[in-house]
Amino acid sequence: MMLKVYRYKEGGEPRYDRFPIPVDKGMTVLDALFYARDEFDDGLAFRYSCRGAVCGTCAMLIDRVPRLACKTQVEALLKAEAAPRLAYSPALDLGGSFDPRREVLVEPLPNLTNQKDLVVDMREFFEKYRLITPTMKGAKVDKGQEYLLPKDDVRELERYTNCILCAACYSACPVNAVSPDFIGPAALAKLYRFAIDPREGRRMERLKLADVPEGWWGCEFHSNCVKVCPKGVPPNLAIGKAQKELRDIRERR
Amino acid sequence: MEEIAHYGALIIGGGLTGLRAALELTREGKEVAVLSKVHPLRSHSVAAQGGVNAALGNNKDAGEDSWRSHAFDTVKGSDYLADQDAVSILCREAPEAVLEMEHLGTVFSRDGSGRLAQRPFGGAGFPRTCYAADRTGHNLLHTLYERVIESNAHFYEDHFVTSLVVEKGEVVGCTAIDLKAGELTCFSSEALLLATGGFGRIYKHSTNAHLNTGEGAAMAMRAGAPLKDMEFVQFHPTTLFGTNILISEAARGEGGILLNSEEERFMSRYAPKYMELAPRDIVARAIQTEIDQGRGLPGGYVHLDLRHLGKERIGERLPGIRQISLDFVGVDPVESMVPVQPGQHYSMGGIEVGNDCATRLPGLFAAGECSCVSVHGANRLGGNSLLETLVFGRIAGASMARAMKGGRRASIGRRRADAERKRVEEIMSNKEGSYGPSVLRKGLKRVMTEHFGIFREERRMREGLAALRSLRAGLGNVQVHERDLGFNQSLVMALELRDMFLVAEAVAIGALAREESRGSHWRTDFPSRDDGRFLHHSLVFLKGEEMVLDSSPVRLGDFPVQERVY
Numbered sequence: 181m182m183l184k185v186y187r188y189k190e191g192g193e194p195r196y197d198r199f200p201i202p203v204d205k206g207m208t209v210l211d212a213l214f215y216a217r218d219e220f221d222d223g224l225a226f227r228y229s230c231r232g233a234v235c236g237t238c239a240m241l242i243d244r245v246p247r248l249a250c251k252t253q254v255e256a257l258l259k260a261e262a263a264p265r266l267a268y269s270p271a272l273d274l275g276g277s278f279d280p281r282r283e284v285l286v287e288p289l290p291n292l293t294n295q296k297d298l299v300v301d302m303r304e305f306f307e308k309y310r311l312i313t314p315t316m317k318g319a320k321v322d323k324g325q326e327y328l329l330p331k332d333d334v335r336e337l338e339r340y341t342n343c344i345l346c347a348a349c350y351s352a353c354p355v356n357a358v359s360p361d362f363i364g365p366a367a368l369a370k371l372y373r374f375a376i377d378p379r380e381g382r383r384m385e386r387l388k389l390a391d392v393p394e395g396w397w398g399c400e401f402h403s404n405c406v407k408v409c410p411k412g413v414p415p416n417l418a419i420g421k422a423q424k425e426l427r428d429i430r431e432r433r
Numbered sequence: 434m435e436e437i438a439h440y441g442a443l444i445i446g447g448g449l450t451g452l453r454a455a456l457e458l459t460r461e462g463k464e465v466a467v468l469s470k471v472h473p474l475r476s477h478s479v480a481a482q483g484g485v486n487a488a489l490g491n492n493k494d495a496g497e498d499s500w501r502s503h504a505f506d507t508v509k510g511s512d513y514l515a516d517q518d519a520v521s522i523l524c525r526e527a528p529e530a531v532l533e534m535e536h537l538g539t540v541f542s543r544d545g546s547g548r549l550a551q552r553p554f555g556g557a558g559f560p561r562t563c564y565a566a567d568r569t570g571h572n573l574l575h576t577l578y579e580r581v582i583e584s585n586a587h588f589y590e591d592h593f594v595t596s597l598v599v600e601k602g603e604v605v606g607c608t609a610i611d612l613k614a615g616e617l618t619c620f621s622s623e624a625l626l627l628a629t630g631g632f633g634r635i636y637k638h639s640t641n642a643h644l645n646t647g648e649g650a651a652m653a654m655r656a657g658a659p660l661k662d663m664e665f666v667q668f669h670p671t672t673l674f675g676t677n678i679l680i681s682e683a684a685r686g687e688g689g690i691l692l693n694s695e696e697e698r699f700m701s702r703y704a705p706k707y708m709e710l711a712p713r714d715i716v717a718r719a720i721q722t723e724i725d726q727g728r729g730l731p732g733g734y735v736h737l738d739l740r741h742l743g744k745e746r747i748g749e750r751l752p753g754i755r756q757i758s759l760d761f762v763g764v765d766p767v768e769s770m771v772p773v774q775p776g777q778h779y780s781m782g783g784i785e786v787g788n789d790c791a792t793r794l795p796g797l798f799a800a801g802e803c804s805c806v807s808v809h810g811a812n813r814l815g816g817n818s819l820l821e822t823l824v825f826g827r828i829a830g831a832s833m834a835r836a837m838k839g840g841r842r843a844s845i846g847r848r849r850a851d852a853e854r855k856r857v858e859e860i861m862s863n864k865e866g867s868y869g870p871s872v873l874r875k876g877l878k879r880v881m882t883e884h885f886g887i888f889r890e891e892r893r894m895r896e897g898l899a900a901l902r903s904l905r906a907g908l909g910n911v912q913v914h915e916r917d918l919g920f921n922q923s924l925v926m927a928l929e930l931r932d933m934f935l936v937a938e939a940v941a942i943g944a945l946a947r948e949e950s951r952g953s954h955w956r957t958d959f960p961s962r963d964d965g966r967f968l969h970h971s972l973v974f975l976k977g978e979e980m981v982l983d984s985s986p987v988r989l990g991d992f993p994v995q996e997r998v999y
Contacts, residue, residue, distance in 0.1 A: 189917060206675055206761070218871045222923035223915030229475040230642040232678040233760060234571060234753070237475045251760050295613065296920045302472065315583045316538030316576075324528070326535045328547035337540045341565075341572060345474060377538070 181254060183212050184278050185224065186287040187297050194294075196276050197221065198283075203254050209242055209284060210249040213298075226298040233410055236344035239351070240298050241287040243280060244272050246348035248410045257284050267402035271357035289351040305347045308363040312371040312389060318379045327379040340373035340418060342411045349405035349415055355398055362398040363390070365405035365415030371395075372418035384429070387422050396422045437619040437845050440466040440587065441837050442830075443607065445594050445649060446628035447473025449570070449822035450801030450829070452577040454626050457830025459584035463837060466587040466620065468594055468609055470644065470925070473578055477630050477642040478822065481570025482681035482753060484552065484562035485823070486816035487527035491548045498559040500524040501991075507817060508992045510556040510712045511810025512952035512962065514662070514970070517990030519788050519806040523817070523824050530823040531563050539576040541565050542750070552686045552750075554815045556712035556999070560686075562816040567681050567753040569819060592618070593925055594648070595856070597625065597656040597797065598849050604656060604796035606845050608853045612925065615918025617854050619845045624833035627653055627784060627799040628826070632936045636777035636886075637878040640672050640679040649803040651932030653784040654939065658792045659972040659983070661805040662782035663936070664943030664954050667813055668887050669778035670716035674734040676761050677776040680754055682815040684739060684771075685709040687750050691720065692736045692770065693728040699735075707999040714812040714953040715999060717775040721887045724774070736770035743767075775887060779818060781809040781953065782943070785972060785985075790829035791836070798836075800829040807970065810987075811952020857918075860927045866912025870927040873911060876904045877930075881937055885944055890957045898941045905934040939973040942980050947971060964994055 181203045188194040199216040201207075210228055217224045226249070229237040233251040242252050245264060257263075260280055266272065271290035278285040292300040321327050349365040350356055356364050368390060375386035390396045396419055405415040442458050444451045447469035458465045467473065490498035503524040508515050535541055535549065542564050544550040554562040565572035582588075591612040598606040598619070606621035632647025633639035654660055670691075671680040685691075691709055693699045703719040704711035711719075724733045739747060739754075744767045747755055751766070758764045758771050784799040786792055786806055792799055801822050808821055884897025908931055913923045949963035950956050972983040 190919070217923070218869065221915075222869050222913060223917060223921065225920040225922060227471075229471055229644055230477065230480045231676070232480060232757060234568070235475045235477075235479045235642065237471065253760075296917075299920050306472075310582060313583075314579045316579070318536060318538070321536060324532065326532055326541075326549050329540075329543050330547050331543050331545070334540060334543050338566065341540050341575070342568065344479075344571070377540075379538070 181258060182283045183216055184276060184283050184285045185216065185297070186274065186276060188294055189296055205255070207254045208250055209252045209254060209286060210238055212254055212284065213249060213286070225296040234344060236346035239289055239346040239348045241272065241274070241289055241351065243278070243285050246289055246351040246408045248346060248348070249286070251410055254284060258282070264407040266352060266404045266407060267354055269352065269354035269357045269404065272352070289347055291351045291353070291356045292347065302347065305350055305366070308367045309345065309370060311363055312367050312374070314370050314374065316374060316377060316380050317382070319381060329379065333378055337373060337377060340369050340413060343369055343413045344411055346410065348408045348410060352404035352408040354402045354404065355400055359398060361394045363394055368396065368399070369413055369415035369418045372422055375422070387426055390422070391426055396426065437606070437621050438466070439621045440464050441623050441839065442833050443468065443620055443622035443625045444628055445607065445626065446476065446630060447588070448476035448478035448628060448630055448801065449574055449577060449819065450826040451626065451628035452574070452581050453823055453826025454628060454800065454830035454833070455581050455586045456577065456584070457827050458834055459581070459586050461830070461834040463834050464585070466589060468589045468592045468620070470591065470593045470612065472590045473588065474574060476574065477645055478570045478574045480642060480679065481819050482567040482679060483554065483683035483686065484564030484569045484816045485531055485573070485819035486554065486557070486561050486814070487531040487563055487820065488524065488559070488561050489528050489531070489549060489551065489563070491544060492551045492560045495560050498561055500527065502559055503527065503561060505992055506557050507808065507814055509997055510812055510814040512812055512997055513968070513994040514807065514810030514951060514987055516807050516988040517992060518988050519808050521990070522788060523808045523820060526824045527820050530820065530827065534573055534576060534823065537576050537580050539565065539572050552683060553710060554686050555682050555710045555716065556707070556814045562686065564683065566749070567683050567751050573819060593928070594652070595853050595928060597652050598845050599656050599794070602794065604794050608850055612920055615921055617850060617857065619850050621845050623796065623837045625797055626829050626833060627797070627803050628801045629803045631780045631802040632933070633777045633780070635877060635881050635933050635937045637882040638672065638677045638774070638776040640669055640677055640776055640778045646929040646933050647936035648929055648932040649799070650784055651935040653792065653797065653799060654935060654973070654975045656794060656797065658794050658797060659785045659974045660782060660939050661785040661970050661972055662807060662943065663939040663973060664947050664971060665781035665811050665952055666777060666940060667713055667779035667781060667953050668717040668775045670713055670720050670775050671737055671773040672776035672778070673757065673761055674732065674772035674774050678757055678761060679778070680737060680757070680771060680773055681751070682713070684737060684751055684754055687746065688742055689737050689739045692738055693723045694730050695728060699723050699728070704999040711999040712812055712814060717887055718955060720775050730772065734772045734774040737773045738770045739766040740768065740770070779813055781805065781807065781811065781813055789832040790825055791832055798829050798833055800825040811954060857924065860911065860913055860924060863912050867910050868912065870911050870913070870923060870930050873904055873907055873930055874926065874933070877901070877933055877937055880904065881940070885940055888955055888957050889944055891945065894941065894945050898938070898945065901934065901937055901941060908934070935975070938980055942973055942982055943971045946982055968994065
């Protein structure tokens with residue numbers, strides 16, 4: 181297999197390097213990158229941490245789909261298994277061509293500023309996350325007790341607390357590609373998580389926080405977000421529900 | 434004088450311990466900076482799965498629970514090496530620590546009445562492990578991060594700390610490389626906390642993140658603080674065969690069973706009463722014994738069978754485990770057995786601290802996995818490490834706040850920064866070098882795995898120690914080709930290597946000296962516990978280039994030392 185990797189250094193021009201990788205069973209794209217760094221080029225820069233698909237560090241564009249490198253099996257890519265069909269976004273094509281049966285194309289996450297090789301600056305993503313004030317301000321409860329929370333509420337909350345903030349959705353979103361002010365699927369899913377938390381009980385206040393064109397109303401429901409989410413979080417669903425609730429309130433007035 | 438950033442409190446590490454300490458300090462109105470080589474949410478705490486122990490006693494069907502029962506289980510689990518006053522603090526404060534996280538927003542799993550659900554865990558006499566499905570660490574870490582970013586704490590992400598600055602016997606700051614720019618920066622502090630986690634990556638088979646290379650412990654040792662009980666390395670019984678990704682103890686807590694190649698539920702021969710829920714050291718040894726005696730499956734693993742739990746229960750309680758099995762070995766636990774093998778998981782040992790998280794060096798504190806209070810002794814119980822991060826993270830923050838007098842601005846001499854710059858330059862200018870850092874790193878992992886694994890024996894360990902030293906002698910030959918200092922991960926790896934060797938040697942020296950079997954430390958040549966000679970903690974000091982071994986008494990308490998049977 182040829183690993184075709186996007187290379188970039190500040191001030192320079194981007195280029196692609198090709199590294200021959202012996203593929204064995206179970207090899208992930210992250211393993212392939214380690215192999216390339218150890219054997220061919222010790223300057224190859226990419227982020228990683230847990231290698232178990234829980235920390236959200238190694239999201240990158242693999243065969244033009246944002247995915248976690250640690251979770252993506254090379255053999256599956258070469259067999260073209262399980263590739264999600266994404267709605268067109270100009271940002272997903274960085275210009276690198278590849279033969280999907282012989283090559284694996286690895287590029288940095290789009291819609292974020294590239295810093296070196298596959299490393300992107302995540303600050304913009306986290307600034308938008310912070311815009312939704314992701315801190316629970318619960319009602320007072322006795323120190324020695326928990327808030328009571330029905331299992332069904334937990335189930336609904338978990339759909340969104342499972343987000344690992346890897347930015348795969350942010351990079352796949354066609355709206356983010358053309359409207360830099362759109363706060364993006366991850367931040368909106370996070371906001372929805374707080375809105376529906378009965379322990380906080382500020383549902384409407386939370387929903388109204390993003391009642392703007394750059395918030396809930398920016399979404400065009402291409403649904404790339406849910407297709408690329410490595411954790412199955414459905415930001416499109418949260419956004420749809422939030423929009424409906426806000427619309428209903430307006431109509432009732 | 435070197436250009437510096439000054440903060441009253443510096444916290445190295447943005448995992449649960451570091452963030453919990455930061456929260457406490459900001460509540461005390463202190464100025465705090467958190468330095469981490471990654472974004473805090475990428476810390477290894479995020480990967481913790483099964484849960485966090487607290488004697489809430491929510492599970493009324495199981496009878497009455499108490500913090501004292503929790504303490505007894507912890508002390509027995511530790512093979513009586515834990516300091517019992519520290520264990521009391523851990524278990525007494527557990528309910529409040531867990532409930533606080535719930536109040537801050539953590540979405541824990543619930544029972545039918547809406548209260549926190551609690552599940553059985555290894556070595557525990559009561560179902561007292563609170564959990565958020567099998568993503569407890571993720572949920573806790575996100576909650577704490579959400580809380581701390583609201584405060585005035587400063588975050589320095591992508592900052593790799595390279596050394597502590599000691600002046601007149603006091604820790605007054607640290608040096609760090611800003612990974613993006615590749616530049617060395619100095620930070621000064623009144624109180625500095627090491628919350629850098631474990632060192633699992635000195636082993637080949639580890640559940641740990643790639644980050645966990647142990648430089649926190651090594652830095653403390655280089656600054657003059659001793660490491661305690663380093664020989665006690667926890668091997669988790671169930672890591673996914675091949676990748677060694679953690680398969681939570683919760684899988685067994687929920688009813689999963691272990692089978693060998695003959696489809697025998699072999700735990701009945703090792704722990705007839707507790708079976709799969711015996712403490713980790715015992716289950717890991719049992720699995721390894723089965724494999725070593727030819728009853729493992731080809732390649733060296735056993736089966737974890739969850740099929741009888743059914744799709745619904747697996748989906749609700751163990752969704753992460755199911756996903757990991759699907760993603761990494763293509764096995765659906767609903768339909769097939771999961772291949773598991775033991776792997777390095779946790780370090781009970783670490784930087785010696787008192788119950789207030791202070792080290793022997795004024796100005797230096799440590800908490801969490803990189804420290805050793807000791808609440809885990811010779812073997813940690815599942816669910817007690819997340820608890821330790823919350824309880825001792827808070828205590829560390831409070832102790833630091835007390836130690837800070839305010840107003841004092843330490844100056845950091847140019848010499849210190851120059852010495853660190855020189856280290857970097859030496860690696861970067863080594864044109865004669867014969868190999869990259871990964872070569873020595875692989876060698877180190879191989880030696881630790883083969884010579885200081887689950888079963889240990891003097892001759893093998895002596896060979897291992899010699900091999901470690903000869904590999905370490907090659908540090909000067911490590912070469913980094915990449916000239917650019919920005920995001921130069923090979924340079925970081927080369928810098929980490931020296932510290933990995935220090936930590937590895939501390940493990941080796943402790944393991945050789947302890948001629949007994951206790952908890953996770955099993956000597957085939959000394960197969961029983963020897964309280965007469967070894968009911969004490971091991972301490973390792975670094976004096977110049979030499980490691981010197983010493984010991985300190987175990988603080989016993991209400992629970993008399995007994996035989997440990999499950």
